[in-house]
Amino acid sequence: xASKNKKTNWEYAPSIExxxxxNLKKRYGLFINGKWVTPSSKKYFKTINPNDEKVIAxxxxxxxxxVNNAVKAARMAYDKVWSKMxxxxxxxxxxxxxxxxxxxAREFAVVESLDAGKPIRExxxxxxxxxxxxxxxxxxxxxxxxxAFPNRKISPLGVAGQIIPWNFPLLMAxxxxxxxxxxxxxxxxKPAETTSxxxxxxxxxxxxxxxPAGVVNIITGFxxxxxxIVNHPDVNKIAFTGSTGVGKIIQKAISGTDKKATLExxxxxxxxxxxxxxxxxxxxGIVNGIFFNQGHVCCAGSRLFVQESIAxxxxxxxxxxxxxxxxxxxLDKNTDVGAINSKEQLQIIKKYIKIGIDEGAEMxxxxxxxxxxxxxxxxxxxxxxxxxxxxxxxxxxGPVLTIQTFRTVDEVIQKxxxxxxxxxxxxxxxxxSRIFNLTTKLKAGVIWANTYNKFDPSSPxxxxxxxxFGREGGMQxxxxxxxLS
Amino acid sequence: MKNQNNFSALPxxxxxxxxxxxxxxxxxxKRSIKTDAKSHGLRMVLNMIDxxxxxxxxxxxxxxxxxxKAHHLHDSLPGLPTVAAVCVYxxxxxxAKSLVKNSGVKVASVSTAFPSGQAPMDVKISDxxxxxxxxxxxxxxVISRGKFLAGEYxxxxxxxxxxxxxxxxxxxxVILETGELATLDKVxxxxxxxxYAGADFIKTSTGKIQPAAxxxxxxxxxxxxxxxxxxxxxxxxxxxxxxxSNSKLALHNLVxxxxxxxxxxxxxxxxxxxxxxxxNDVLMQILKTETGxxxxxxxxxID
Numbered sequence: 167x168a169s170k171n172k173k174t175n176w177e178y179a180p181s182i183e184x185x186x187x188x189n190l191k192k193r194y195g196l197f198i199n200g201k202w203v204t205p206s207s208k209k210y211f212k213t214i215n216p217n218d219e220k221v222i223a224x225x226x227x228x229x230x231x232x233v234n235n236a237v238k239a240a241r242m243a244y245d246k247v248w249s250k251m252x253x254x255x256x257x258x259x260x261x262x263x264x265x266x267x268x269x270x271a272r273e274f275a276v277v278e279s280l281d282a283g284k285p286i287r288e289x290x291x292x293x294x295x296x297x298x299x300x301x302x303x304x305x306x307x308x309x310x311x312x313x314a315f316p317n318r319k320i321s322p323l324g325v326a327g328q329i330i331p332w333n334f335p336l337l338m339a340x341x342x343x344x345x346x347x348x349x350x351x352x353x354x355x356k357p358a359e360t361t362s363x364x365x366x367x368x369x370x371x372x373x374x375x376x377x378p379a380g381v382v383n384i385i386t387g388f389x390x391x392x393x394x395i396v397n398h399p400d401v402n403k404i405a406f407t408g409s410t411g412v413g414k415i416i417q418k419a420i421s422g423t424d425k426k427a428t429l430e431x432x433x434x435x436x437x438x439x440x441x442x443x444x445x446x447x448x449x450x451g452i453v454n455g456i457f458f459n460q461g462h463v464c465c466a467g468s469r470l471f472v473q474e475s476i477a478x479x480x481x482x483x484x485x486x487x488x489x490x491x492x493x494x495x496x497l498d499k500n501t502d503v504g505a506i507n508s509k510e511q512l513q514i515i516k517k518y519i520k521i522g523i524d525e526g527a528e529m530x531x532x533x534x535x536x537x538x539x540x541x542x543x544x545x546x547x548x549x550x551x552x553x554x555x556x557x558x559x560x561x562x563x564g565p566v567l568t569i570q571t572f573r574t575v576d577e578v579i580q581k582x583x584x585x586x587x588x589x590x591x592x593x594x595x596x597x598x599s600r601i602f603n604l605t606t607k608l609k610a611g612v613i614w615a616n617t618y619n620k621f622d623p624s625s626p627x628x629x630x631x632x633x634x635f636g637r638e639g640g641m642q643x644x645x646x647x648x649x650l651s
Numbered sequence: 652m653k654n655q656n657n658f659s660a661l662p663x664x665x666x667x668x669x670x671x672x673x674x675x676x677x678x679x680x681k682r683s684i685k686t687d688a689k690s691h692g693l694r695m696v697l698n699m700i701d702x703x704x705x706x707x708x709x710x711x712x713x714x715x716x717x718x719x720k721a722h723h724l725h726d727s728l729p730g731l732p733t734v735a736a737v738c739v740y741x742x743x744x745x746x747a748k749s750l751v752k753n754s755g756v757k758v759a760s761v762s763t764a765f766p767s768g769q770a771p772m773d774v775k776i777s778d779x780x781x782x783x784x785x786x787x788x789x790x791x792x793v794i795s796r797g798k799f800l801a802g803e804y805x806x807x808x809x810x811x812x813x814x815x816x817x818x819x820x821x822x823x824x825v826i827l828e829t830g831e832l833a834t835l836d837k838v839x840x841x842x843x844x845x846x847y848a849g850a851d852f853i854k855t856s857t858g859k860i861q862p863a864a865x866x867x868x869x870x871x872x873x874x875x876x877x878x879x880x881x882x883x884x885x886x887x888x889x890x891x892x893x894x895x896s897n898s899k900l901a902l903h904n905l906v907x908x909x910x911x912x913x914x915x916x917x918x919x920x921x922x923x924x925x926x927x928x929x930x931n932d933v934l935m936q937i938l939k940t941e942t943g944x945x946x947x948x949x950x951x952x953i954d
Contacts, residue, residue, distance in 0.1 A: 175914055176688065176691060176692060176695065176905070176909055176914060176917055177688060178682065178683070178684065178688050179684075179685050179686045179687045179688035179689070180685075181683035181684075181685045287681060291681075442666065443666075444665065444666045444667055444668035444671060445665050446665070446667070446671075446675075446874050447667070447668040447670075447671025447672060447674075447675070448671075450671055450674065450675050451671070482881065490909075490910040490911075499681070499682075499683035500682055500683055596666045616668055616670070616671065617670070617671070617674075
């Protein structure tokens with residue numbers, strides 16, 4: 167006779183994405199003028215997997231000489247080829263890059279997850295498709311620029327120097343390269359030192375696409391490499407995404423030059439929950455807002471404001487939800503929160519957690535198993551936080567949420583705006599009129615209503631105040647790469 | 652403790668955002684259930700099925716065959732669990748009870764003028780009493796959707812409370828027929844009414860109306876159960892019924908229950924699938940995990 171099944175502890179078995187199909191070199195050169203070259207510094211550094219701290223590959227450290235070569239190649243390509251090519255032809259190349267990326271989406275996703283520590287689910291479902299979509303979107307604009315800016319005389323800027331961060335490596339490369347090419351510029355791009363691999367894989371795709379040599383140059387290295395790009399006299403435009411600290415250095419460096427710049431910097435975005443919000447969905451929004459990509463998101467909803475009448479309920483529900491987040495190997499398809507990108511970043515996050523505790527805020531972390539190896543941080547929330555707490559003011563760039571309560575609409579608008587940053591905000595309420603009231607009063611570049619962390623190539627992104635200036639994405643993203651007169 | 656028969660204790664139901672629910676549900680569907688987790692999960696699914704026949708043309712012969720299958724799912728593979736229950740019309744309860752006794756399989760009976768519920772109260776009461784007297788372990792009642800949609804929540808509440816009273820020891824499952832309620836806000840409201848009026852289980856559908864047990868609807872009902880548990884410490888069961896015909900969807904439902912309510916809901920005491928064709932697909936998957944090959948449907952019985 168059949169037996170009953172009484173066992174009720176049901177754990178997900180490991181479901182690891184295969185790495186068999188990916189193709190990585192042991193050592194990467196620089197992609198300059200359509201060729202792979204060895205760095206003139208002869209120096210290489212190691213890129214490691216933040217999950218197990220193992221070396222994945224060696225990356226070139228470009229010096230001033232390499233930057234000179236890259237800028238020279240970009241200038242040549244601009245003067246001789248790219249600026250003379252019919253716009254529709256430019257579009258065809260960008261489309262081709264998009265399609266080739268799409269064909270290799272799985273490989274890109276695995277490499278991104280390996281190198282950056284992000285969950286394969288996010289790399290597969292968000293980073294890579296969105297990166298492809300940016301190329302598709304801007305390819306379409308290439309020959310329609312006159313329609314984007316009617317009655318204006320438009321011309322490209324020339325050579326764009328682009329420096330991107332480690333949180334969304336391929337996606338940020340796409341955000342930078344696609345509009346620059348569509349507008350007719352040539353590019354020197356430097357990925358972050360901890361996450362160079364997908365940019366180098368993108369260089370392979372670009373090589374395969376037959377894009378004329380020198381139109382896109384991808385060089386790797388540290389801050390000195392980036393500084394050499396910023397200070398190069400023949401670069402016409404700097405596009406930077408990264409920390410506010412570095413953004414300020416860049417702004418100083420280019421002052422007095424005619425270089426154009428867009429800076430997309432830090433944030434400390436407010437996520438605001440009103441008592442009439444769809445609570446369970448708001449909890450999801452809080453989780454997506456702060457634990458997406460381990461909190462390494464410039465627009466992360468890191469300051470939660472909850473109306474006081476529902477605060478206990480929201481915190482209770484949030485703690486319960488945090489408990490079901492799976493933390494671990496980024497390549498496991500069930501992982502929700504992967505590895506912190508680097509040891510340095512993990513130390514910064516830990517420092518802030520300690521500050522929070524010292525400030526007397528009440529900490530709660532999900533009681534999950536944290537892998538012994540690699541760089542991991544449990545999802546963390548702080549309650550009893552004041553506007554004047556350091557953890558509520560400074561960008562932590564990790565899975566750490568501060569929770570404050572508020573009583574009235576005016577109070578929460580004041581508190582949300584009371585920050586040197588102004589990148590994004592979230593509003594959760596059942597009342598449409600309240601949403602419109604807040605969207606006009608919150609000083610943030612992006613405001614999400616009843617959702618969070620939604621991106622689309624057609625939607626511009628950028629900040630106010632110390633979160634930077636200029637917009638990326640959409641039609642607005644084109645104007646950052648054009649001279650309009 | 653439970654606030655039975657006390658309409659005034661009913662809380663204001665929270666609003667539900669459909670877009671947010673769809674997003675959350677898609678996360679459950681992205682869980683990858685492999686190897687041990689899969690074979691354990693599939694066995695749990697089998698053990699949670701209410702094998703059902705609810706047709707005008709049901710005969711003793713049909714019920715007899717289904718009841719045998721209920722505890723002989725696939726005898727060539729030893730060690731399989733039984734299903735949780737067989738679900739029949741009141742007229743078949745006595746027969747079904749005699750056929751599954753000692754097997755651990757329960758007998759559930761639909762009642763209250765299933766599936767429409769469009770009958771006077773005394774008919775519903777006697778319908779239920781009959782099934783209970785015939786030996787039904789569980790009663791699956793339908794709510795009066797017409798009254799609910801007309802805003803007569805008090806009526807719906809009292810009706811459920813009255814049926815609960817005549818159930819005696821039988822556990823009461825309250826069918827909301829979510830396909831007729833149209834919005835998730837309404838599903839949530841009906842769930843709260845059913846729970847506060849005394850339901851032991853809440854159930855999505857009769858199986859006669861489409862859409863039936865979508866994951867969005869089940870999610871909304873599970874959140875009502877969760878909120879009630881947080882409030883009172885009392886567990887309520889959940890039964891999605893209709894439309895769950897394959898193993899993958901069933902496993903995703905279990906993922907959802909696990910992550911929303913926790914492992915202690917993962918037994919047939921607290922979670923059921925109302926389905927007739929699900930069992931064979933699960934058996935097919937279990938045999939695939941055991942033997943490495945998919946077998947033809949000819950090798951699985953269709954009682």
